[in-house]
Amino acid sequence: MIYPVYLLVFGVVLTGVLGLAAGWVDRKVTARVHYRVGPPLLQPWYDLMKLAGKETLIPAGASVGTFLGAPLFGLAAVTVVATVLWVNALFPAQGFLGDWVVVIYLLLIPPVAIIVGGSASHNPLASQGVGREMQVLLAYELPFLAVAVVPVIKAGGSIRLHEILAVQAETGAFARSPSGVIALIVAVVCIQAKLALVPFDVSEAETELAGGTLIEYSGPALGLFRLTKHMLFVTLPLLVIVLFLGGITLTGPGIALAVLKYVLLLAVITVIRNTNPRLRTDQTVRLFWGPVTLLAAAAVILALAGY
Amino acid sequence: MSFRLNALLRSPWLFHLSTGSCNNCDIEVLDCLTPRFDVERFGMVLTGSIKHADVLLVTGSCNRQSAERLRRLYEQAPKPCVVVAIGECSLSRGMFVESYNCPVPIDHVVPVDVYIPGCPPKPEAVIAGVVKLMAKVREATKKGRGKAPEEVATA
Numbered sequence: 001m002i003y004p005v006y007l008l009v010f011g012v013v014l015t016g017v018l019g020l021a022a023g024w025v026d027r028k029v030t031a032r033v034h035y036r037v038g039p040p041l042l043q044p045w046y047d048l049m050k051l052a053g054k055e056t057l058i059p060a061g062a063s064v065g066t067f068l069g070a071p072l073f074g075l076a077a078v079t080v081v082a083t084v085l086w087v088n089a090l091f092p093a094q095g096f097l098g099d100w101v102v103v104i105y106l107l108l109i110p111p112v113a114i115i116v117g118g119s120a121s122h123n124p125l126a127s128q129g130v131g132r133e134m135q136v137l138l139a140y141e142l143p144f145l146a147v148a149v150v151p152v153i154k155a156g157g158s159i160r161l162h163e164i165l166a167v168q169a170e171t172g173a174f175a176r177s178p179s180g181v182i183a184l185i186v187a188v189v190c191i192q193a194k195l196a197l198v199p200f201d202v203s204e205a206e207t208e209l210a211g212g213t214l215i216e217y218s219g220p221a222l223g224l225f226r227l228t229k230h231m232l233f234v235t236l237p238l239l240v241i242v243l244f245l246g247g248i249t250l251t252g253p254g255i256a257l258a259v260l261k262y263v264l265l266l267a268v269i270t271v272i273r274n275t276n277p278r279l280r281t282d283q284t285v286r287l288f289w290g291p292v293t294l295l296a297a298a299a300v301i302l303a304l305a306g307y
Numbered sequence: 308m309s310f311r312l313n314a315l316l317r318s319p320w321l322f323h324l325s326t327g328s329c330n331n332c333d334i335e336v337l338d339c340l341t342p343r344f345d346v347e348r349f350g351m352v353l354t355g356s357i358k359h360a361d362v363l364l365v366t367g368s369c370n371r372q373s374a375e376r377l378r379r380l381y382e383q384a385p386k387p388c389v390v391v392a393i394g395e396c397s398l399s400r401g402m403f404v405e406s407y408n409c410p411v412p413i414d415h416v417v418p419v420d421v422y423i424p425g426c427p428p429k430p431e432a433v434i435a436g437v438v439k440l441m442a443k444v445r446e447a448t449k450k451g452r453g454k455a456p457e458e459v460a461t462a
Contacts, residue, residue, distance in 0.1 A: 038345075046350055050361070
């Protein structure tokens with residue numbers, strides 16, 4: 001069986017290492033935007049190692065199994081998604097198990113893990129954060145699902161990721177067509193919300209909810225949530241690359257191009273996060289169900305019309 | 308030095324508690340995070356929840372109301388955790404030493420690892436204090452090899 005190897009090499013090691021690096025890039029760029037020096041390269045690694053050595057406190061009244069199980073649940077989901085995406089992107093010829101539906105479905109689990117963990121922690125601020133997280137989740141999931149359908153339409157109804165990639169290899173990346181550009185823009189806004197970054201970070205909101213959903217987490221459990229977020233920093237841009245930007249090829253200039261695509265997406269995410277104020281929950285919902293969903297619908301209609 | 312403590316010293320997350328200060332020390336603490344001083348170079352970030360913190364920064368003269376809160380916060384902090392007292396008031400109660408409302412200095416309520424004097428201490432003094440704290444923890448670990456880090460950190 002090759003699948004456990006894939007899971008370990010691509011899902012855990014590659015995504016983990018790249019995720020920690022992405023976490024550093026995010027913090028370093030943020031620091032440079034503030035005219036600060038910023039943390040050293042290994043900072044996200046030190047943070048995780050430190051959290052691994054700290055005490056895990058379980059609040060009185062919390063449901064222990066759910067409280068400690070939730071971070072594992074989220075991490076497992078993002079590991080599987082990352083494996084499916086990497087293997088499909090790197091070895092499209094294999095026809096790897098797992099398709100579009102699996103990826104979209106499993107990407108829902110990390111936010112659900114945060115919701116479940118926050119609810120189990122028996123803290124009023126966490127409950128407040130959970131309520132907000134649910135509303136934001138409902139808000140961005142609608143346009144995200146709509147634009148995720150665009151590549152499927154353009155690939156002639158196939159939901160297999162390697163077939164979506166094969167079509168893009170023949171006709172050029174979907175982002176070159178009008179519907180693809182609109183879908184790409186909507187998808188970038190949605191992954192900003194999926195990563196719970198400013199301007200869509202009402203559920204964590206350090207300054208008003210003191211950490212919100214994660215307020216009661218300490219030690220290794222908090223570390224697992226942070227690792228999940230670092231890995232999403234790799235997985236979500238990779239999903240966008242696979243669906244809209246033609247995937248990754250490891251021949252000649254393909255490597256440089258793949259790195260460029262990823263770094264550009266990461267830079268856009270970080271710049272959005274540093275140049276916007278936090279939106280309230282109602283503003284977030286209005287934004288996603290209003291203009292963003294309209295754009296997503298336009299992309300779907302254009303794709304159906306063949307543009 | 309234990310691996311665990313090494314990581315702790317490279318990523319100390321701060322929690323900031325005012326026990327009735329005049330806010331001057333609090334402003335100087337926030338100054339440390341500004342571009343001029345940028346303590347994130349050393350991995351220090353301000354956290355919103357005590358459960359995420361490794362360092363408890365205490366300012367103020369510790370009045371009757373906040374003494375109880377300070378003790379509870381210290382108990383809630385995941386160990387190993389160190390306490391830094393910032394400013395004259397938190398060291399010796401300063402000008403409030405005779406006050407009916409400041410019965411004890413804060414090191415009678417929680418164990419304090421580093422005292423940073425000043426009214427208010429400059430950001431340079433705060434950073435120097437934290438560097439001393441790191442040196443102290445390193446030194447204590449060398450001496451107390453075999454002890455648990457939390458014993459050493461609060462030794």
